Amino acid sequence: xxxxxxxxxxxxxxGGVIALMGSGLSLVFGVMRIVNLAHPALIIGGAYIxxxxxxxxxxxxxxxxxxxxxxxxxxxxVLYRLLFQREAKSAKYSEMTVLLTFALxxxxxxxxxxxxxxxxxxxxxxxxxxAFFIGDVFIPKGQLYAGLVSLAIIAALSLFxxxxxxxxxxxxxxxxxxxxxxxxxxxxFISVLAFAIGIGLAGAAxxxxxxxFSFFPAKHWEWIxxxxxxxxxGGMGSILxxxxxxxxxxxxxxxxxxxxxxxxxxxTFFLALFIILLVRPQGLFGEKPEMA
Amino acid sequence: MTKLLxxxxxxxxxxxxxxxxxxxxxxxxxxxxxxxxxxxxxGKSTLLKAICGMLxxxxxxxxxxxxxxxxLRPDQILRKGICFVPQERALFAxxxxxxxxxxxxxxxxxxxxxxxxxxxxxxxxxxxxxxADQHAGTMSGGQxxxxxxxxxxxxxxxxxxxxxxxxxxxxxxxxxxxxxMKMMSAEGVTVLLVEQNALMGLKNADxxxxxxxxxxxxxxxxxxxxxxxxxxxxxxxxxxAA
Numbered sequence: 001x002x003x004x005x006x007x008x009x010x011x012x013x014x015g016g017v018i019a020l021m022g023s024g025l026s027l028v029f030g031v032m033r034i035v036n037l038a039h040p041a042l043i044i045g046g047a048y049i050x051x052x053x054x055x056x057x058x059x060x061x062x063x064x065x066x067x068x069x070x071x072x073x074x075x076x077x078v079l080y081r082l083l084f085q086r087e088a089k090s091a092k093y094s095e096m097t098v099l100l101t102f103a104l105x106x107x108x109x110x111x112x113x114x115x116x117x118x119x120x121x122x123x124x125x126x127x128x129x130x131a132f133f134i135g136d137v138f139i140p141k142g143q144l145y146a147g148l149v150s151l152a153i154i155a156a157l158s159l160f161x162x163x164x165x166x167x168x169x170x171x172x173x174x175x176x177x178x179x180x181x182x183x184x185x186x187x188x189f190i191s192v193l194a195f196a197i198g199i200g201l202a203g204a205a206x207x208x209x210x211x212x213f214s215f216f217p218a219k220h221w222e223w224i225x226x227x228x229x230x231x232x233x234g235g236m237g238s239i240l241x242x243x244x245x246x247x248x249x250x251x252x253x254x255x256x257x258x259x260x261x262x263x264x265x266x267x268t269f270f271l272a273l274f275i276i277l278l279v280r281p282q283g284l285f286g287e288k289p290e291m292a
Numbered sequence: 293m294t295k296l297l298x299x300x301x302x303x304x305x306x307x308x309x310x311x312x313x314x315x316x317x318x319x320x321x322x323x324x325x326x327x328x329x330x331x332x333x334x335g336k337s338t339l340l341k342a343i344c345g346m347l348x349x350x351x352x353x354x355x356x357x358x359x360x361x362x363x364l365r366p367d368q369i370l371r372k373g374i375c376f377v378p379q380e381r382a383l384f385a386x387x388x389x390x391x392x393x394x395x396x397x398x399x400x401x402x403x404x405x406x407x408x409x410x411x412x413x414x415x416x417x418x419x420x421x422x423x424a425d426q427h428a429g430t431m432s433g434g435q436x437x438x439x440x441x442x443x444x445x446x447x448x449x450x451x452x453x454x455x456x457x458x459x460x461x462x463x464x465x466x467x468x469x470x471x472x473m474k475m476m477s478a479e480g481v482t483v484l485l486v487e488q489n490a491l492m493g494l495k496n497a498d499x500x501x502x503x504x505x506x507x508x509x510x511x512x513x514x515x516x517x518x519x520x521x522x523x524x525x526x527x528x529x530x531x532x533a534a
Contacts, residue, residue, distance in 0.1 A: 089307075165398070172384055172395050179382030182344065182375075183443075184367040184399035 002136040007254045009139055015250030016147030017208050019243040021223065022230040023154055024201030030174040030237025031194035033094040034084060037101040040220035040227060041108035042199055046072050046206020047215050048116055054123040054210070061123045062149060065207040072203025073196040079104070080195040088191065105220060112217035120214040128211040146208040153204055154243055157197075161239070170194050174237055222266075229269040233276050235286025244284060295355075296322040296482055297343070297374070297451060302352030304342035311350065312338040315507035318484075320451065325473065325483040327497035327514060329490035329527055335506040336486040337379065340453045343484075344376040345369040357450075371399055373450035379459055381440040385429025389420050389439055392428050396443035409446050417442050434465035441472050445481070452476060453484040458492065470496045491528050494518045502527060 025039040046068040053059040053067070083100055087093055122128075128142035161167035172180040173190045181187045209215060230249055234241025249272055257265030276283060297320035305311040313335035320326055328336050341347045343354055345366040354361040361369055366376070384392055393413055397406040414421040419435055420442060428439060437457055444452045454473065458466040466489070474496065477483050487493030494500050500517030502510040510517065517523055 168391070168395060169398065171387070172398075175384045175386055176382060178346070178378070179384065180395070181366045182346075182370065182378070182382055183395050184370045186365070186367050 003258075006137050007258050008251060009137065010143065011251035011254030012247060013140070013143035013147035014212070014254070015247035016150040017143070017205065017212055018226065018230055018250055019246035020150035020153055020201060020208065021205040022227045022234075022242045022246055023157065023239050024198035024205070025227055026231045026234065026237055026239055026242040027157075027170075027201070028195055028198035029231070030239075031170055032084070032088070032191050034097040034195070035094055035101065036198070037098060037224055038105040038108055038220075039101075039198075039202055040223035041105040041112075041217075042072060042075070042202040043206045043209060043223065044112060044215055044217060044220050045075070045108060046203035047210040048112060048121075048206070049203070050207040050210040051121050051123050054125070060125055061207050061211050062125075062145065065149070065204050068207045069200040069204040072206070073200030075203075076196040076199025077192060079199070080192050084195070085188070085191075088188075105224075109217045109220065116217065118216050118218065120216050121210075122214040123210040125211055142211050146212045149208060150205070151243075153201070154239065157201070158239060166190075166193065225273070226266070226269045229273040229276075231283075232281075233272055233283055235283030238283070238285040241283055241285035294321055296320045296357065297484075298353075298355045299339070299343065300353045300355070302339075302342060302354065303350045304338060304347045305350070306338075306347065311506065313342065313503075313506040316352075316503060317508045318501060318511070320482060320484060321499070322450070322482050323477065323480050324498040325477045325485060325496060325514075326499040326501060327485045327487055327490075327493040328501045328503055329487065329493060329517075330503035330509075331527065332488075334503045336503055337455050338506075339503065340376060340455050340484070340486055341378075343369075344374060344453065346376075367399070370447070370449075373447075374453065375444040375447070375449040375451065376453045377440045377444060377455065377457065379455045381436050383428040383436055383440055386427055388425050388427055389431075390414075390424045392439055393420075393443055393446060396446040399447060406446070413442050413445060434461050434468065437461060437465075437469055438472065441469065441476070445476065445479075449481060451482045451484060453486075455486045456488055457485070458487065458489055466492065491518075 021043055025036055028034050028036050049068045049071055050061045050064045053064045054061055083104065084097065087096055090096060127145060130141040131138040132141060161171055169180065169185045169190050172185060173187050177187055230245040231242055233249060234245030249269055253265045253268040256268050299316060299318040301315050301317055303311045303314045316335065316339050328339065330336050338347065342349055345364050345368065349362050356372055356374065361372065384395060387395065390410065393410045394406065397409060400406045414424055417438060420439055423431060423435065428436060441457065457469045461469065470492065473483055473485065485493055485497060494514045494517055497514040500512060500514040501508060502517065502523060
């Protein structure tokens with residue numbers, strides 16, 4: 001029983017971080033239909049910002065989170081203006097963004113590799129290696145903090161989307177871009193804003209990831225498959241779906257990793273992706289393609 | 293004649309494609325219901341999309357209250373007082389009726405006033421009040437069209453443009469849509485209607501416009517358009533007005 005509880009706690013804590021990693025990807029797809037394969041590479045960008053601040057000025061990774069988020073959001077604005085805005089009305093926009101963001105991921109990887117080399121990095125605040133103990137169950141402080149901060153950010157994002165004026169505009173643009181425009185929403189501005197928020201979330205996730213996982217520039221290839229599985233399971237464009245998808249898959253992966261073997265743990269995500277696409281391509285909270 | 297909106301010889305089309313309307317003109321008088329009729333492909337919907345800024349105008353002018361609208365975005369044109377309800381009704385399927393109405397007043401800055409107007413709309417349309425917390429995508433076609441039309445009233449627009457409001461609706465429901473349209477007109481809202489059911493559209497309108505091959509062929513009082521034997525033959529399937 002204690003073992004099950006232990007695995008469940010570890011899976012949920014990690015799931016929170018993965019949910020934050022995927023939520024930006026989901027938001028950007030929902031509003032702009034951009035399949036951002038470069039999202040995890042930008043998460044790594046946020047992780048390096050945090051790493052630099054930690055190594056140089058001994059700034060706590062969680063304290064650096066707002067800085068990394070804002071810095072990456074600014075990068076998002078530049079990227080959107082440079083790469084995506086011009087083609088936004090193209091009929092093949094989503095397909096084009098797959099290729100475009102693939103190239104972007106390679107460029108970001110190359111840039112980070114040039115700046116930081118391919119050595120594995122990790123930030124190591126005190127809590128990253130400490131744990132709480134409740135009886136026989138231990139809760140790693142690093143994963144717990146990262147998971148809780150992630151869920152708090154997602155909760156704040158959800159409240160913003162649900163109740164604020166800009167949140168209404170983002171949700172409306174996600175559901176029906178043309179209708180939103182006809183009701184007075186400046187969809188170009190909303191697209192830039194949503195992209196900036198999405199990449200800002202990548203930056204925030206990068207700060208947390210920096211002490212949960214070791215990272216290096218090419219690590220993003222491993223993460224994109226995991227994040228796509230999470231987002232597809234939840235339903236592309238659904239933040240709630242991303243959270244539920246991340247928690248489910250992380251817990252399942254934790255059980256698989258413990259009971260079958262760590263090698264098989266990653267396979268959980270790939271297998272889930274295949275099964276979801278075959279059985280329920282719209283995911284848990286997504287719309288059926290024909291209803292769109 | 294007082295002009296609220298004047299469209300002068302405009303040319304417009306989709307992207308870099310050929311012009312769908314070329315030489316269309318229109319004069320809209322305040323408070324009246326104007327109905328544009330014409331065969332499929334005449335450019336009726338394209339004309340409305342050009343007026344509301346969804347398509348760029350290549351030639352000609354759209355002037356509203358003396359101000360040129362060419363080159364403005366749809367959200368900027370809405371703020372001038374022109375609302376457009378496209379054929380697909382432009383609802384947010386996963387938002388509730390109340391949230392859809394809230395989006396209808398997106399350009400209003402005063403939140404309290406917005407909520408007051410939403411309550412007013414729900415009071416006037418009992419079917420929407422009953423379903424205020426229901427997702428729009430789960431309602432019937434008639435209820436969705438009612439919501440789409442009622443939503444335009446939130447910002448108290450000068451002109452509401454309706455593209456085929458009767459499309460896909462049962463005959464009984466169609467009459468309800470025309471009743472809502474007349475109610476709008478009675479409240480001083482100018483209506484510009486595109487209607488495939490030309491006979492019904494003209495019967496409910498004050499002014500008729502015949503569009504064919506992207507240009508305006510004829511415009512005049514709806515009763516005159518209805519009574520014209522050539523128009524009856526060409527555009528009303530030979531049906532005479534009752």
